Amino acid sequence: MMIPPERPDDDPRNAPVYLRKTLLANGHDDRSIRRLVDAGVLIRIRPGAYTDKTNHDQLDAAGRHGLRARAVVQRSCTDVVLSHVSGLPEYDAPVWGLDLADVHVTRPDGRAGRHEAGVHQHCGKLAEDDVVDRHGVRVITPTRLALEVTTVASAEAGLVIVNHFLHCGMTTEEELLERYAVMDRWPNTLRTGLVLHRANGLVESVxxxxxxxxxxxxxxxxxxxxxxxxxxxxxxxxxxxxxxxxxxxxxxxxxxxxxxxxxxxxxxxxxxxxxxxxxxxxxxxxxxxxxxxxxxxxxxxxxxxxxxxxxxxxxxxxx
Missing domain, CATH: 3.40.960.10 (VSR Endonuclease)
Structure with a gap:
Protein backbone atom coordinates (compact mmCIF):
# COMPACT_ATOMS: atom_id res chain seq x y z
CA MET A 1 0.00 0.00 0.00
CA MET A 2 1.42 3.36 -1.05
CA ILE A 3 0.32 6.37 1.01
CA PRO A 4 0.90 9.72 -0.74
CA PRO A 5 3.00 12.39 0.99
CA GLU A 6 1.20 14.83 3.23
CA ARG A 7 0.30 18.21 1.81
CA PRO A 8 2.26 21.36 2.80
CA ASP A 9 1.48 22.96 6.15
CA ASP A 10 0.28 26.17 4.47
CA ASP A 11 -2.33 24.34 2.38
CA PRO A 12 -5.72 25.96 3.15
CA ARG A 13 -7.13 22.49 3.79
CA ASN A 14 -4.88 22.40 6.86
CA ALA A 15 -6.30 25.66 8.19
CA PRO A 16 -6.69 25.65 11.98
CA VAL A 17 -10.11 25.14 13.52
CA TYR A 18 -10.88 27.40 16.48
CA LEU A 19 -13.34 26.05 19.02
CA ARG A 20 -15.51 28.51 20.93
CA LYS A 21 -14.13 27.32 24.26
CA THR A 22 -10.58 27.99 23.03
CA LEU A 23 -11.48 31.48 21.82
CA LEU A 24 -13.13 32.23 25.16
CA ALA A 25 -10.05 30.97 27.01
CA ASN A 26 -7.92 33.35 24.94
CA GLY A 27 -9.88 36.40 26.02
CA HIS A 28 -12.73 36.58 23.51
CA ASP A 29 -16.40 36.59 24.38
CA ASP A 30 -19.43 35.76 22.23
CA ARG A 31 -19.78 39.40 21.19
CA SER A 32 -16.19 39.71 19.96
CA ILE A 33 -16.49 36.38 18.14
CA ARG A 34 -19.59 37.69 16.35
CA ARG A 35 -17.69 40.84 15.39
CA LEU A 36 -14.91 38.76 13.85
CA VAL A 37 -17.49 36.77 11.87
CA ASP A 38 -19.30 39.95 10.74
CA ALA A 39 -15.97 41.48 9.69
CA GLY A 40 -15.15 38.46 7.53
CA VAL A 41 -12.17 37.40 9.64
CA LEU A 42 -13.72 34.15 10.88
CA ILE A 43 -16.45 31.90 9.52
CA ARG A 44 -18.50 29.45 11.53
CA ILE A 45 -18.17 25.96 10.05
CA ARG A 46 -20.08 24.11 12.79
CA PRO A 47 -21.79 25.08 16.02
CA GLY A 48 -19.00 26.21 18.32
CA ALA A 49 -16.28 25.90 15.66
CA TYR A 50 -14.69 28.56 13.43
CA THR A 51 -11.89 28.95 10.90
CA ASP A 52 -10.23 31.76 8.95
CA LYS A 53 -12.58 32.93 6.23
CA THR A 54 -9.81 33.69 3.72
CA ASN A 55 -8.62 30.06 3.86
CA HIS A 56 -12.17 28.70 3.83
CA ASP A 57 -13.08 30.69 0.71
CA GLN A 58 -10.26 29.01 -1.25
CA LEU A 59 -11.64 25.51 -0.67
CA ASP A 60 -14.00 23.38 -2.72
CA ALA A 61 -16.78 21.28 -1.21
CA ALA A 62 -14.39 18.46 -0.27
CA GLY A 63 -11.96 20.83 1.46
CA ARG A 64 -14.74 22.50 3.44
CA HIS A 65 -16.09 19.11 4.46
CA GLY A 66 -12.59 18.24 5.64
CA LEU A 67 -12.52 21.28 7.92
CA ARG A 68 -15.94 20.42 9.35
CA ALA A 69 -14.69 16.90 9.96
CA ARG A 70 -11.70 18.25 11.88
CA ALA A 71 -14.05 20.35 13.99
CA VAL A 72 -16.12 17.26 14.81
CA VAL A 73 -13.01 15.37 15.91
CA GLN A 74 -11.88 18.28 18.11
CA ARG A 75 -15.28 18.67 19.74
CA SER A 76 -15.95 14.97 20.23
CA CYS A 77 -16.28 13.81 23.82
CA THR A 78 -14.99 10.37 22.90
CA ASP A 79 -12.19 9.02 20.73
CA VAL A 80 -13.21 8.98 17.03
CA VAL A 81 -11.54 8.34 13.69
CA LEU A 82 -12.46 9.96 10.36
CA SER A 83 -14.12 7.31 8.21
CA HIS A 84 -16.36 6.69 5.18
CA VAL A 85 -16.72 9.80 2.98
CA SER A 86 -15.08 12.03 5.62
CA GLY A 87 -11.76 10.24 5.28
CA LEU A 88 -11.51 10.94 1.54
CA PRO A 89 -10.36 14.60 1.70
CA GLU A 90 -7.31 13.54 3.71
CA TYR A 91 -6.16 11.47 0.70
CA ASP A 92 -7.23 14.05 -1.93
CA ALA A 93 -9.66 11.46 -3.28
CA PRO A 94 -12.60 12.48 -5.50
CA VAL A 95 -16.00 12.97 -3.89
CA TRP A 96 -18.21 12.76 -6.99
CA GLY A 97 -21.74 11.54 -6.18
CA LEU A 98 -21.16 11.48 -2.42
CA ASP A 99 -23.32 13.13 0.21
CA LEU A 100 -21.10 15.52 2.19
CA ALA A 101 -23.85 16.85 4.44
CA ASP A 102 -22.84 14.66 7.39
CA VAL A 103 -19.42 14.09 8.88
CA HIS A 104 -18.70 10.38 9.30
CA VAL A 105 -16.56 9.11 12.17
CA THR A 106 -16.02 5.68 13.71
CA ARG A 107 -15.63 4.91 17.40
CA PRO A 108 -12.69 2.59 18.11
CA ASP A 109 -14.25 1.50 21.42
CA GLY A 110 -16.87 -0.57 19.58
CA ARG A 111 -19.78 1.11 21.36
CA ALA A 112 -22.96 2.00 19.52
CA GLY A 113 -22.73 5.15 17.47
CA ARG A 114 -25.38 7.76 16.81
CA HIS A 115 -26.55 10.10 14.06
CA GLU A 116 -27.26 13.65 15.10
CA ALA A 117 -26.48 17.30 14.33
CA GLY A 118 -24.69 16.60 11.06
CA VAL A 119 -22.53 13.83 12.51
CA HIS A 120 -22.86 10.14 11.71
CA GLN A 121 -21.06 8.10 14.33
CA HIS A 122 -20.35 4.52 13.30
CA CYS A 123 -19.38 1.71 15.61
CA GLY A 124 -17.13 -1.04 14.37
CA LYS A 125 -14.15 -3.14 15.26
CA LEU A 126 -10.98 -1.40 14.10
CA ALA A 127 -7.81 -3.40 13.61
CA GLU A 128 -4.52 -1.76 14.55
CA ASP A 129 -3.57 -1.34 10.89
CA ASP A 130 -6.96 0.18 9.95
CA VAL A 131 -5.97 3.66 11.16
CA VAL A 132 -3.20 6.08 10.17
CA ASP A 133 -2.34 9.69 11.00
CA ARG A 134 -2.89 12.16 8.16
CA HIS A 135 -2.38 15.92 8.44
CA GLY A 136 -2.75 15.80 12.21
CA VAL A 137 -5.92 13.69 12.38
CA ARG A 138 -6.56 9.97 12.65
CA VAL A 139 -8.19 8.51 9.55
CA ILE A 140 -9.13 5.09 8.19
CA THR A 141 -6.66 3.53 5.72
CA PRO A 142 -7.49 3.59 1.98
CA THR A 143 -8.32 -0.13 1.78
CA ARG A 144 -10.95 -0.03 4.48
CA LEU A 145 -12.10 3.46 3.46
CA ALA A 146 -12.83 2.30 -0.10
CA LEU A 147 -14.98 -0.53 1.26
CA GLU A 148 -16.76 1.76 3.71
CA VAL A 149 -17.75 4.18 0.96
CA THR A 150 -19.53 1.38 -0.92
CA THR A 151 -21.86 0.99 2.09
CA VAL A 152 -23.02 4.62 2.10
CA ALA A 153 -22.93 5.53 -1.62
CA SER A 154 -24.30 4.35 -4.93
CA ALA A 155 -22.47 1.61 -6.81
CA GLU A 156 -21.35 4.21 -9.35
CA ALA A 157 -19.84 6.53 -6.73
CA GLY A 158 -18.33 3.55 -4.92
CA LEU A 159 -16.64 2.38 -8.13
CA VAL A 160 -15.13 5.85 -8.60
CA ILE A 161 -13.48 5.64 -5.17
CA VAL A 162 -12.31 2.04 -5.41
CA ASN A 163 -10.81 2.63 -8.87
CA HIS A 164 -9.12 5.81 -7.65
CA PHE A 165 -7.37 4.10 -4.75
CA LEU A 166 -6.39 1.16 -6.96
CA HIS A 167 -5.02 3.39 -9.70
CA CYS A 168 -3.02 5.51 -7.22
CA GLY A 169 -1.52 2.40 -5.65
CA MET A 170 -3.07 3.10 -2.24
CA THR A 171 -4.63 -0.35 -2.18
CA THR A 172 -4.68 -3.54 -4.25
CA GLU A 173 -7.34 -5.98 -5.39
CA GLU A 174 -5.89 -8.59 -3.02
CA GLU A 175 -6.04 -6.22 -0.03
CA LEU A 176 -9.61 -5.22 -0.84
CA LEU A 177 -10.80 -8.82 -1.20
CA GLU A 178 -9.00 -9.90 1.96
CA ARG A 179 -10.63 -7.09 3.96
CA TYR A 180 -14.00 -7.71 2.29
CA ALA A 181 -13.89 -11.34 3.43
CA VAL A 182 -14.32 -10.23 7.05
CA MET A 183 -17.12 -7.75 6.35
CA ASP A 184 -19.89 -10.31 6.84
CA ARG A 185 -21.45 -8.37 9.72
CA TRP A 186 -21.16 -4.92 8.22
CA PRO A 187 -24.46 -3.21 7.33
CA ASN A 188 -25.37 -2.17 3.79
CA THR A 189 -22.76 -4.27 1.97
CA LEU A 190 -24.99 -5.48 -0.87
CA ARG A 191 -23.26 -3.14 -3.35
CA THR A 192 -19.73 -3.86 -2.13
CA GLY A 193 -19.32 -7.18 -3.94
CA LEU A 194 -20.67 -5.70 -7.18
CA VAL A 195 -18.27 -2.77 -7.00
CA LEU A 196 -15.27 -5.02 -6.33
CA HIS A 197 -16.27 -7.24 -9.24
CA ARG A 198 -16.30 -4.23 -11.58
CA ALA A 199 -13.24 -2.46 -10.16
CA ASN A 200 -10.29 -1.82 -12.47
CA GLY A 201 -7.10 -0.11 -11.36
CA LEU A 202 -6.22 0.86 -14.95
CA VAL A 203 -9.12 3.32 -15.03
CA GLU A 204 -7.64 6.77 -14.52
CA SER A 205 -10.39 9.27 -13.76
CA VAL A 206 -13.87 9.90 -12.40
Missing amino acids: GESRTLHLILDAGLPTPVAQYPIKDESGRIIHRVDFAWPEFGLFLEFDGKVKYEKLLKPGQRASDVVIAEKKREQRICELTGWRCIRIDWADLAHPTRTAELVRRALRQARAA
Missing part, protein backbone atom coordinates in the same frame (compact mmCIF):
# COMPACT_ATOMS: atom_id res chain seq x y z
CA GLY A 207 -15.27 10.18 -15.93
CA GLU A 208 -13.71 6.90 -17.00
CA SER A 209 -14.99 5.09 -13.88
CA ARG A 210 -18.48 6.40 -14.53
CA THR A 211 -18.21 5.33 -18.17
CA LEU A 212 -17.19 1.81 -17.12
CA HIS A 213 -20.09 1.67 -14.67
CA LEU A 214 -22.52 2.77 -17.40
CA ILE A 215 -21.25 0.10 -19.80
CA LEU A 216 -21.38 -2.75 -17.29
CA ASP A 217 -24.67 -1.66 -15.74
CA ALA A 218 -26.26 -1.84 -19.20
CA GLY A 219 -25.06 -5.42 -19.65
CA LEU A 220 -22.72 -4.50 -22.50
CA PRO A 221 -19.52 -6.50 -23.16
CA THR A 222 -16.69 -5.65 -20.78
CA PRO A 223 -14.13 -3.44 -22.54
CA VAL A 224 -10.36 -3.46 -22.08
CA ALA A 225 -9.23 -0.36 -20.18
CA GLN A 226 -6.20 1.64 -21.34
CA TYR A 227 -5.78 -0.52 -24.44
CA PRO A 228 -2.33 -0.05 -26.06
CA ILE A 229 -2.14 1.02 -29.72
CA LYS A 230 1.00 0.08 -31.62
CA ASP A 231 2.48 1.56 -34.76
CA GLU A 232 3.79 -0.36 -37.76
CA SER A 233 6.99 -1.25 -35.90
CA GLY A 234 5.13 -2.64 -32.91
CA ARG A 235 5.92 0.32 -30.65
CA ILE A 236 3.14 1.49 -28.31
CA ILE A 237 2.32 5.05 -29.31
CA HIS A 238 -1.12 5.58 -27.78
CA ARG A 239 -3.53 4.14 -25.26
CA VAL A 240 -7.29 4.45 -25.60
CA ASP A 241 -9.63 4.67 -22.62
CA PHE A 242 -11.62 1.56 -23.54
CA ALA A 243 -11.55 -0.90 -26.41
CA TRP A 244 -13.41 -3.92 -27.71
CA PRO A 245 -10.72 -5.47 -29.97
CA GLU A 246 -13.02 -8.29 -31.02
CA PHE A 247 -15.53 -5.71 -32.31
CA GLY A 248 -12.99 -3.31 -33.81
CA LEU A 249 -14.25 -0.43 -31.64
CA PHE A 250 -12.73 1.90 -29.08
CA LEU A 251 -14.24 4.53 -26.79
CA GLU A 252 -12.77 7.75 -25.47
CA PHE A 253 -14.17 9.81 -22.63
CA ASP A 254 -13.78 13.54 -23.20
CA GLY A 255 -13.56 15.56 -20.00
CA LYS A 256 -12.28 19.01 -19.17
CA VAL A 257 -9.61 17.60 -16.86
CA LYS A 258 -8.35 15.31 -19.59
CA TYR A 259 -7.81 18.20 -22.00
CA GLU A 260 -6.21 20.35 -19.28
CA LYS A 261 -3.70 17.55 -18.64
CA LEU A 262 -2.81 17.49 -22.36
CA LEU A 263 -2.43 21.27 -22.58
CA LYS A 264 1.20 22.29 -23.08
CA PRO A 265 2.68 25.75 -22.35
CA GLY A 266 1.54 28.23 -24.96
CA GLN A 267 -1.22 25.98 -26.29
CA ARG A 268 -4.89 26.86 -26.50
CA ALA A 269 -7.74 24.46 -25.81
CA SER A 270 -8.51 24.41 -29.54
CA ASP A 271 -4.95 23.20 -30.21
CA VAL A 272 -5.49 20.23 -27.93
CA VAL A 273 -8.82 19.39 -29.57
CA ILE A 274 -7.20 19.41 -33.03
CA ALA A 275 -4.29 17.27 -31.79
CA GLU A 276 -6.73 14.81 -30.20
CA LYS A 277 -8.64 14.57 -33.49
CA LYS A 278 -5.41 13.78 -35.34
CA ARG A 279 -4.59 11.18 -32.70
CA GLU A 280 -7.97 9.54 -33.25
CA GLN A 281 -7.45 9.49 -37.02
CA ARG A 282 -4.02 7.91 -36.60
CA ILE A 283 -5.42 5.18 -34.32
CA CYS A 284 -8.20 4.42 -36.83
CA GLU A 285 -5.63 4.19 -39.63
CA LEU A 286 -3.45 1.78 -37.65
CA THR A 287 -6.26 -0.46 -36.41
CA GLY A 288 -9.09 -0.07 -38.90
CA TRP A 289 -11.37 0.42 -35.91
CA ARG A 290 -14.18 2.89 -35.30
CA CYS A 291 -14.21 5.40 -32.42
CA ILE A 292 -17.04 6.66 -30.26
CA ARG A 293 -16.68 9.56 -27.87
CA ILE A 294 -18.79 10.45 -24.85
CA ASP A 295 -18.60 13.31 -22.35
CA TRP A 296 -20.14 14.44 -19.05
CA ALA A 297 -23.44 15.30 -20.71
CA ASP A 298 -23.71 11.74 -22.06
CA LEU A 299 -23.11 10.30 -18.59
CA ALA A 300 -26.14 12.27 -17.36
CA HIS A 301 -28.30 10.16 -19.71
CA PRO A 302 -27.08 6.59 -19.13
CA THR A 303 -29.93 4.79 -20.91
CA ARG A 304 -29.56 6.84 -24.08
CA THR A 305 -25.76 6.60 -23.99
CA ALA A 306 -25.80 2.84 -23.40
CA GLU A 307 -27.97 2.45 -26.47
CA LEU A 308 -25.49 4.56 -28.45
CA VAL A 309 -22.67 2.21 -27.42
CA ARG A 310 -24.80 -0.89 -28.07
CA ARG A 311 -25.64 0.34 -31.57
CA ALA A 312 -21.97 1.09 -32.28
CA LEU A 313 -21.02 -2.42 -31.16
CA ARG A 314 -23.66 -3.96 -33.46
CA GLN A 315 -22.49 -1.86 -36.40
CA ALA A 316 -18.84 -2.66 -35.76
CA ARG A 317 -19.58 -6.37 -35.57
CA ALA A 318 -21.59 -6.25 -38.81
CA ALA A 319 -18.82 -4.33 -40.56
Whole structure:
Protein backbone atom coordinates (compact mmCIF):
# COMPACT_ATOMS: atom_id res chain seq x y z
CA MET A 1 0.00 0.00 0.00
CA MET A 2 1.42 3.36 -1.05
CA ILE A 3 0.32 6.37 1.01
CA PRO A 4 0.90 9.72 -0.74
CA PRO A 5 3.00 12.39 0.99
CA GLU A 6 1.20 14.83 3.23
CA ARG A 7 0.30 18.21 1.81
CA PRO A 8 2.26 21.36 2.80
CA ASP A 9 1.48 22.96 6.15
CA ASP A 10 0.28 26.17 4.47
CA ASP A 11 -2.33 24.34 2.38
CA PRO A 12 -5.72 25.96 3.15
CA ARG A 13 -7.13 22.49 3.79
CA ASN A 14 -4.88 22.40 6.86
CA ALA A 15 -6.30 25.66 8.19
CA PRO A 16 -6.69 25.65 11.98
CA VAL A 17 -10.11 25.14 13.52
CA TYR A 18 -10.88 27.40 16.48
CA LEU A 19 -13.34 26.05 19.02
CA ARG A 20 -15.51 28.51 20.93
CA LYS A 21 -14.13 27.32 24.26
CA THR A 22 -10.58 27.99 23.03
CA LEU A 23 -11.48 31.48 21.82
CA LEU A 24 -13.13 32.23 25.16
CA ALA A 25 -10.05 30.97 27.01
CA ASN A 26 -7.92 33.35 24.94
CA GLY A 27 -9.88 36.40 26.02
CA HIS A 28 -12.73 36.58 23.51
CA ASP A 29 -16.40 36.59 24.38
CA ASP A 30 -19.43 35.76 22.23
CA ARG A 31 -19.78 39.40 21.19
CA SER A 32 -16.19 39.71 19.96
CA ILE A 33 -16.49 36.38 18.14
CA ARG A 34 -19.59 37.69 16.35
CA ARG A 35 -17.69 40.84 15.39
CA LEU A 36 -14.91 38.76 13.85
CA VAL A 37 -17.49 36.77 11.87
CA ASP A 38 -19.30 39.95 10.74
CA ALA A 39 -15.97 41.48 9.69
CA GLY A 40 -15.15 38.46 7.53
CA VAL A 41 -12.17 37.40 9.64
CA LEU A 42 -13.72 34.15 10.88
CA ILE A 43 -16.45 31.90 9.52
CA ARG A 44 -18.50 29.45 11.53
CA ILE A 45 -18.17 25.96 10.05
CA ARG A 46 -20.08 24.11 12.79
CA PRO A 47 -21.79 25.08 16.02
CA GLY A 48 -19.00 26.21 18.32
CA ALA A 49 -16.28 25.90 15.66
CA TYR A 50 -14.69 28.56 13.43
CA THR A 51 -11.89 28.95 10.90
CA ASP A 52 -10.23 31.76 8.95
CA LYS A 53 -12.58 32.93 6.23
CA THR A 54 -9.81 33.69 3.72
CA ASN A 55 -8.62 30.06 3.86
CA HIS A 56 -12.17 28.70 3.83
CA ASP A 57 -13.08 30.69 0.71
CA GLN A 58 -10.26 29.01 -1.25
CA LEU A 59 -11.64 25.51 -0.67
CA ASP A 60 -14.00 23.38 -2.72
CA ALA A 61 -16.78 21.28 -1.21
CA ALA A 62 -14.39 18.46 -0.27
CA GLY A 63 -11.96 20.83 1.46
CA ARG A 64 -14.74 22.50 3.44
CA HIS A 65 -16.09 19.11 4.46
CA GLY A 66 -12.59 18.24 5.64
CA LEU A 67 -12.52 21.28 7.92
CA ARG A 68 -15.94 20.42 9.35
CA ALA A 69 -14.69 16.90 9.96
CA ARG A 70 -11.70 18.25 11.88
CA ALA A 71 -14.05 20.35 13.99
CA VAL A 72 -16.12 17.26 14.81
CA VAL A 73 -13.01 15.37 15.91
CA GLN A 74 -11.88 18.28 18.11
CA ARG A 75 -15.28 18.67 19.74
CA SER A 76 -15.95 14.97 20.23
CA CYS A 77 -16.28 13.81 23.82
CA THR A 78 -14.99 10.37 22.90
CA ASP A 79 -12.19 9.02 20.73
CA VAL A 80 -13.21 8.98 17.03
CA VAL A 81 -11.54 8.34 13.69
CA LEU A 82 -12.46 9.96 10.36
CA SER A 83 -14.12 7.31 8.21
CA HIS A 84 -16.36 6.69 5.18
CA VAL A 85 -16.72 9.80 2.98
CA SER A 86 -15.08 12.03 5.62
CA GLY A 87 -11.76 10.24 5.28
CA LEU A 88 -11.51 10.94 1.54
CA PRO A 89 -10.36 14.60 1.70
CA GLU A 90 -7.31 13.54 3.71
CA TYR A 91 -6.16 11.47 0.70
CA ASP A 92 -7.23 14.05 -1.93
CA ALA A 93 -9.66 11.46 -3.28
CA PRO A 94 -12.60 12.48 -5.50
CA VAL A 95 -16.00 12.97 -3.89
CA TRP A 96 -18.21 12.76 -6.99
CA GLY A 97 -21.74 11.54 -6.18
CA LEU A 98 -21.16 11.48 -2.42
CA ASP A 99 -23.32 13.13 0.21
CA LEU A 100 -21.10 15.52 2.19
CA ALA A 101 -23.85 16.85 4.44
CA ASP A 102 -22.84 14.66 7.39
CA VAL A 103 -19.42 14.09 8.88
CA HIS A 104 -18.70 10.38 9.30
CA VAL A 105 -16.56 9.11 12.17
CA THR A 106 -16.02 5.68 13.71
CA ARG A 107 -15.63 4.91 17.40
CA PRO A 108 -12.69 2.59 18.11
CA ASP A 109 -14.25 1.50 21.42
CA GLY A 110 -16.87 -0.57 19.58
CA ARG A 111 -19.78 1.11 21.36
CA ALA A 112 -22.96 2.00 19.52
CA GLY A 113 -22.73 5.15 17.47
CA ARG A 114 -25.38 7.76 16.81
CA HIS A 115 -26.55 10.10 14.06
CA GLU A 116 -27.26 13.65 15.10
CA ALA A 117 -26.48 17.30 14.33
CA GLY A 118 -24.69 16.60 11.06
CA VAL A 119 -22.53 13.83 12.51
CA HIS A 120 -22.86 10.14 11.71
CA GLN A 121 -21.06 8.10 14.33
CA HIS A 122 -20.35 4.52 13.30
CA CYS A 123 -19.38 1.71 15.61
CA GLY A 124 -17.13 -1.04 14.37
CA LYS A 125 -14.15 -3.14 15.26
CA LEU A 126 -10.98 -1.40 14.10
CA ALA A 127 -7.81 -3.40 13.61
CA GLU A 128 -4.52 -1.76 14.55
CA ASP A 129 -3.57 -1.34 10.89
CA ASP A 130 -6.96 0.18 9.95
CA VAL A 131 -5.97 3.66 11.16
CA VAL A 132 -3.20 6.08 10.17
CA ASP A 133 -2.34 9.69 11.00
CA ARG A 134 -2.89 12.16 8.16
CA HIS A 135 -2.38 15.92 8.44
CA GLY A 136 -2.75 15.80 12.21
CA VAL A 137 -5.92 13.69 12.38
CA ARG A 138 -6.56 9.97 12.65
CA VAL A 139 -8.19 8.51 9.55
CA ILE A 140 -9.13 5.09 8.19
CA THR A 141 -6.66 3.53 5.72
CA PRO A 142 -7.49 3.59 1.98
CA THR A 143 -8.32 -0.13 1.78
CA ARG A 144 -10.95 -0.03 4.48
CA LEU A 145 -12.10 3.46 3.46
CA ALA A 146 -12.83 2.30 -0.10
CA LEU A 147 -14.98 -0.53 1.26
CA GLU A 148 -16.76 1.76 3.71
CA VAL A 149 -17.75 4.18 0.96
CA THR A 150 -19.53 1.38 -0.92
CA THR A 151 -21.86 0.99 2.09
CA VAL A 152 -23.02 4.62 2.10
CA ALA A 153 -22.93 5.53 -1.62
CA SER A 154 -24.30 4.35 -4.93
CA ALA A 155 -22.47 1.61 -6.81
CA GLU A 156 -21.35 4.21 -9.35
CA ALA A 157 -19.84 6.53 -6.73
CA GLY A 158 -18.33 3.55 -4.92
CA LEU A 159 -16.64 2.38 -8.13
CA VAL A 160 -15.13 5.85 -8.60
CA ILE A 161 -13.48 5.64 -5.17
CA VAL A 162 -12.31 2.04 -5.41
CA ASN A 163 -10.81 2.63 -8.87
CA HIS A 164 -9.12 5.81 -7.65
CA PHE A 165 -7.37 4.10 -4.75
CA LEU A 166 -6.39 1.16 -6.96
CA HIS A 167 -5.02 3.39 -9.70
CA CYS A 168 -3.02 5.51 -7.22
CA GLY A 169 -1.52 2.40 -5.65
CA MET A 170 -3.07 3.10 -2.24
CA THR A 171 -4.63 -0.35 -2.18
CA THR A 172 -4.68 -3.54 -4.25
CA GLU A 173 -7.34 -5.98 -5.39
CA GLU A 174 -5.89 -8.59 -3.02
CA GLU A 175 -6.04 -6.22 -0.03
CA LEU A 176 -9.61 -5.22 -0.84
CA LEU A 177 -10.80 -8.82 -1.20
CA GLU A 178 -9.00 -9.90 1.96
CA ARG A 179 -10.63 -7.09 3.96
CA TYR A 180 -14.00 -7.71 2.29
CA ALA A 181 -13.89 -11.34 3.43
CA VAL A 182 -14.32 -10.23 7.05
CA MET A 183 -17.12 -7.75 6.35
CA ASP A 184 -19.89 -10.31 6.84
CA ARG A 185 -21.45 -8.37 9.72
CA TRP A 186 -21.16 -4.92 8.22
CA PRO A 187 -24.46 -3.21 7.33
CA ASN A 188 -25.37 -2.17 3.79
CA THR A 189 -22.76 -4.27 1.97
CA LEU A 190 -24.99 -5.48 -0.87
CA ARG A 191 -23.26 -3.14 -3.35
CA THR A 192 -19.73 -3.86 -2.13
CA GLY A 193 -19.32 -7.18 -3.94
CA LEU A 194 -20.67 -5.70 -7.18
CA VAL A 195 -18.27 -2.77 -7.00
CA LEU A 196 -15.27 -5.02 -6.33
CA HIS A 197 -16.27 -7.24 -9.24
CA ARG A 198 -16.30 -4.23 -11.58
CA ALA A 199 -13.24 -2.46 -10.16
CA ASN A 200 -10.29 -1.82 -12.47
CA GLY A 201 -7.10 -0.11 -11.36
CA LEU A 202 -6.22 0.86 -14.95
CA VAL A 203 -9.12 3.32 -15.03
CA GLU A 204 -7.64 6.77 -14.52
CA SER A 205 -10.39 9.27 -13.76
CA VAL A 206 -13.87 9.90 -12.40
CA GLY A 207 -15.27 10.18 -15.93
CA GLU A 208 -13.71 6.90 -17.00
CA SER A 209 -14.99 5.09 -13.88
CA ARG A 210 -18.48 6.40 -14.53
CA THR A 211 -18.21 5.33 -18.17
CA LEU A 212 -17.19 1.81 -17.12
CA HIS A 213 -20.09 1.67 -14.67
CA LEU A 214 -22.52 2.77 -17.40
CA ILE A 215 -21.25 0.10 -19.80
CA LEU A 216 -21.38 -2.75 -17.29
CA ASP A 217 -24.67 -1.66 -15.74
CA ALA A 218 -26.26 -1.84 -19.20
CA GLY A 219 -25.06 -5.42 -19.65
CA LEU A 220 -22.72 -4.50 -22.50
CA PRO A 221 -19.52 -6.50 -23.16
CA THR A 222 -16.69 -5.65 -20.78
CA PRO A 223 -14.13 -3.44 -22.54
CA VAL A 224 -10.36 -3.46 -22.08
CA ALA A 225 -9.23 -0.36 -20.18
CA GLN A 226 -6.20 1.64 -21.34
CA TYR A 227 -5.78 -0.52 -24.44
CA PRO A 228 -2.33 -0.05 -26.06
CA ILE A 229 -2.14 1.02 -29.72
CA LYS A 230 1.00 0.08 -31.62
CA ASP A 231 2.48 1.56 -34.76
CA GLU A 232 3.79 -0.36 -37.76
CA SER A 233 6.99 -1.25 -35.90
CA GLY A 234 5.13 -2.64 -32.91
CA ARG A 235 5.92 0.32 -30.65
CA ILE A 236 3.14 1.49 -28.31
CA ILE A 237 2.32 5.05 -29.31
CA HIS A 238 -1.12 5.58 -27.78
CA ARG A 239 -3.53 4.14 -25.26
CA VAL A 240 -7.29 4.45 -25.60
CA ASP A 241 -9.63 4.67 -22.62
CA PHE A 242 -11.62 1.56 -23.54
CA ALA A 243 -11.55 -0.90 -26.41
CA TRP A 244 -13.41 -3.92 -27.71
CA PRO A 245 -10.72 -5.47 -29.97
CA GLU A 246 -13.02 -8.29 -31.02
CA PHE A 247 -15.53 -5.71 -32.31
CA GLY A 248 -12.99 -3.31 -33.81
CA LEU A 249 -14.25 -0.43 -31.64
CA PHE A 250 -12.73 1.90 -29.08
CA LEU A 251 -14.24 4.53 -26.79
CA GLU A 252 -12.77 7.75 -25.47
CA PHE A 253 -14.17 9.81 -22.63
CA ASP A 254 -13.78 13.54 -23.20
CA GLY A 255 -13.56 15.56 -20.00
CA LYS A 256 -12.28 19.01 -19.17
CA VAL A 257 -9.61 17.60 -16.86
CA LYS A 258 -8.35 15.31 -19.59
CA TYR A 259 -7.81 18.20 -22.00
CA GLU A 260 -6.21 20.35 -19.28
CA LYS A 261 -3.70 17.55 -18.64
CA LEU A 262 -2.81 17.49 -22.36
CA LEU A 263 -2.43 21.27 -22.58
CA LYS A 264 1.20 22.29 -23.08
CA PRO A 265 2.68 25.75 -22.35
CA GLY A 266 1.54 28.23 -24.96
CA GLN A 267 -1.22 25.98 -26.29
CA ARG A 268 -4.89 26.86 -26.50
CA ALA A 269 -7.74 24.46 -25.81
CA SER A 270 -8.51 24.41 -29.54
CA ASP A 271 -4.95 23.20 -30.21
CA VAL A 272 -5.49 20.23 -27.93
CA VAL A 273 -8.82 19.39 -29.57
CA ILE A 274 -7.20 19.41 -33.03
CA ALA A 275 -4.29 17.27 -31.79
CA GLU A 276 -6.73 14.81 -30.20
CA LYS A 277 -8.64 14.57 -33.49
CA LYS A 278 -5.41 13.78 -35.34
CA ARG A 279 -4.59 11.18 -32.70
CA GLU A 280 -7.97 9.54 -33.25
CA GLN A 281 -7.45 9.49 -37.02
CA ARG A 282 -4.02 7.91 -36.60
CA ILE A 283 -5.42 5.18 -34.32
CA CYS A 284 -8.20 4.42 -36.83
CA GLU A 285 -5.63 4.19 -39.63
CA LEU A 286 -3.45 1.78 -37.65
CA THR A 287 -6.26 -0.46 -36.41
CA GLY A 288 -9.09 -0.07 -38.90
CA TRP A 289 -11.37 0.42 -35.91
CA ARG A 290 -14.18 2.89 -35.30
CA CYS A 291 -14.21 5.40 -32.42
CA ILE A 292 -17.04 6.66 -30.26
CA ARG A 293 -16.68 9.56 -27.87
CA ILE A 294 -18.79 10.45 -24.85
CA ASP A 295 -18.60 13.31 -22.35
CA TRP A 296 -20.14 14.44 -19.05
CA ALA A 297 -23.44 15.30 -20.71
CA ASP A 298 -23.71 11.74 -22.06
CA LEU A 299 -23.11 10.30 -18.59
CA ALA A 300 -26.14 12.27 -17.36
CA HIS A 301 -28.30 10.16 -19.71
CA PRO A 302 -27.08 6.59 -19.13
CA THR A 303 -29.93 4.79 -20.91
CA ARG A 304 -29.56 6.84 -24.08
CA THR A 305 -25.76 6.60 -23.99
CA ALA A 306 -25.80 2.84 -23.40
CA GLU A 307 -27.97 2.45 -26.47
CA LEU A 308 -25.49 4.56 -28.45
CA VAL A 309 -22.67 2.21 -27.42
CA ARG A 310 -24.80 -0.89 -28.07
CA ARG A 311 -25.64 0.34 -31.57
CA ALA A 312 -21.97 1.09 -32.28
CA LEU A 313 -21.02 -2.42 -31.16
CA ARG A 314 -23.66 -3.96 -33.46
CA GLN A 315 -22.49 -1.86 -36.40
CA ALA A 316 -18.84 -2.66 -35.76
CA ARG A 317 -19.58 -6.37 -35.57
CA ALA A 318 -21.59 -6.25 -38.81
CA ALA A 319 -18.82 -4.33 -40.56
